[in-house]
Every structure is written in structure tokens, then in C-alpha cells.
Amino acid sequence: MEAVITADIINSRGVSPDIWLPTLKNVLNTLGEEYTTWELYRGDSIQLISTPIQALDWAILLKSTLKQVPNLDIRIAIGIGTITYRSEKVSESNGLAFIHSGEVFDALGKNTLAIKTPWEELNKVITIMLDLATLTMNDWKPAMAEIFKQQWENPETKQIDIAKALNKKQSNISYSLKKAGYEEILHTVTYYKNEIEKLCYS
Numbered sequence: 628m629e630a631v632i633t634a635d636i637i638n639s640r641g642v643s644p645d646i647w648l649p650t651l652k653n654v655l656n657t658l659g660e661e662y663t664t665w666e667l668y669r670g671d672s673i674q675l676i677s678t679p680i681q682a683l684d685w686a687i688l689l690k691s692t693l694k695q696v697p698n699l700d701i702r703i704a705i706g707i708g709t710i711t712y713r714s715e716k717v718s719e720s721n722g723l724a725f726i727h728s729g730e731v732f733d734a735l736g737k738n739t740l741a742i743k744t745p746w747e748e749l750n751k752v753i754t755i756m757l758d759l760a761t762l763t764m765n766d767w768k769p770a771m772a773e774i775f776k777q778q779w780e781n782p783e784t785k786q787i788d789i790a791k792a793l794n795k796k797q798s799n800i801s802y803s804l805k806k807a808g809y810e811e812i813l814h815t816v817t818y819y820k821n822e823i824e825k826l827c828y829s
Contacts, residue, residue: 628827629710630682631728632675636693637700637739639671647696654692658685666717674717676724679707679744679823683816684779686740690764691779694772700739700765704732707744707823739765742819749822756815763808774803782813 636647651673655665658675665675677685686703693701706728714720727743735741740761742753767775777789778800786804790797804810 628679628707629722629724630677630679631706631708631710631724632673632677632682632686632689632703633706633728633732634673634686634689634701634703635669636671636673637702638698642696642699644670647693647699650695651689651692654688662716664717668718674728676710676717676720679827680820682707683742683819687764687812687816688776688779690740691767691772691776694764694767695769695776697769702732702735702738703740704728704735705740705742706731707742744823744826746826749826753815753819753822756818760808760812760815764812767807771803771807774800775807775809778804778809 639647652667655661655667655673655675658677659665661667664677665673667673673689675685682705686705689703690701693699706724706726708723708725708727710720710722710724712721723745727745731741731743738758738761740757742750742757744750744753774789774793774795777793778784778786781789784792786800787797790800793800
């Protein structure tokens with residue numbers, strides 16, 4: 628089983644790519660190599676391959692990266708399944724994971740994050756959880772997204788050290804993480820990972 632993430636940037640034409648593209652590429656480069664793991668196409672669309680366990684983590688990382696730029700957001704669809712053909716380019720690979728990702732992406736509508744797995748019961752539960760989580764994530768302010776991303780990438784780091792890294796007060800870090808729904812989103816991802824581990828690897 629593998630995961631395919633299909634995404635496009637909301638309002639990308641309203642913001643110069645010089646502002647967001649280098650940062651986005653830096654984050655994508657930490658996830659894997661261009662073309663084999665991730666690919667940018669049409670200027671503002673992304674497709675990347677991950678493990679099912681990592682997929683939701685990576686999606687939220689992308690969200691917190693793009694939300695740091697005023698007026699930008701991202702729509703993300705995750706498909707879990709097999710990849711029957713793996714090319715040197717993500718865009719030339721195919722399989723059920725790609726089909727699921729494409730189906731979810733086409734059905735996103737006003738939603739900004741959704742997952743389709745081969746397990747209907749998990750799909751029902753995680754859809755409700757993500758609908759609730761995105762109510763908060765869609766309202767992140769840039770400073771809030773920056774603090775969330777710093778903690779998300781460094782989950783073991785204490786808030787005092789996050790404050791030092793970002794040159795902010797600790798009280799500001801605590802307030803922003805609470806307002807950003809950090810703990811609730813973390814619980815959602817932990818639930819997802821536990822279910823995927825049981826279904827994929829047991």
C-alpha cells in the first residue's frame with residue numbers, strides 16, 4: 628500500500644510565485660526527490676507519493692506552509708491504495724492510489740482536505756474528523772501557521788524553544804497553538820495512523 632497526495636494552491640494567481648514557490652520547494656525537498664517523490668505541474672499543482680502512515684502528516688505540513696502566505700491556501704486529496712506502475716516521474720505512475728486520489732480531488736468542492744482509503748468504515752470516520760479539523764485550519768492566520776508548522780516539524784520541542792527559534796514570547800506560542808487546534812489535529816492524525824497501521828500492516 629502507498630499514498631498519493633494530489634493538491635492545488637488556492638489563489639496562486641493572486642500572489643507572486645516568488646513569494647511562495649521557493650518555500651514550498653524547500654519543504655517538498657525535505658520529503659523526497661523531485662520527480663520520483665513529488666512533482667509540480669501546471670504551475671500551482673502538486674502530486675507526491677508517500678507511505679500511508681506519513682500521508683496525513685505531509686498534507687498538514689503543506690497546509691501550514693502555504694497558509695503562512697496571506698491569501699493563499701491549498702486543497703489536498705489523499706488516495707491510499709496500490710501503485711501498479713512506478714515511473715521515474717510521479718505524473719507517469721499509476722495504480723489504485725492514484726485513482727483514489729484523483730476521485731477525492733475531483734469531489735473536494737469547498738473542502739480543502741480529504742482522504743479515500745480501501746476501507747469504507749475508516750473513510751466515514753476520517754471524513755468527519757477532517758471536516759471538523761479543516762474548519763480550524765482554513766482560518767489559520769499566517770503567524771499562527773508559522774508557529775503550528777514549527778511545532779509540527781519538531782513535536783518533541785518545548786514551547787519555550789519554539790519561542791526562541793521564532794523570536795516570540797512563549798505565551799504567544801501557547802495561545803497560537805491552542806487557537807490553531809494543534810492538540811485536536813494531532814489527535815486526529817494519531818487516530819488515522821493507528822487505524823492505518825492496523826489495516827495495512829497487521
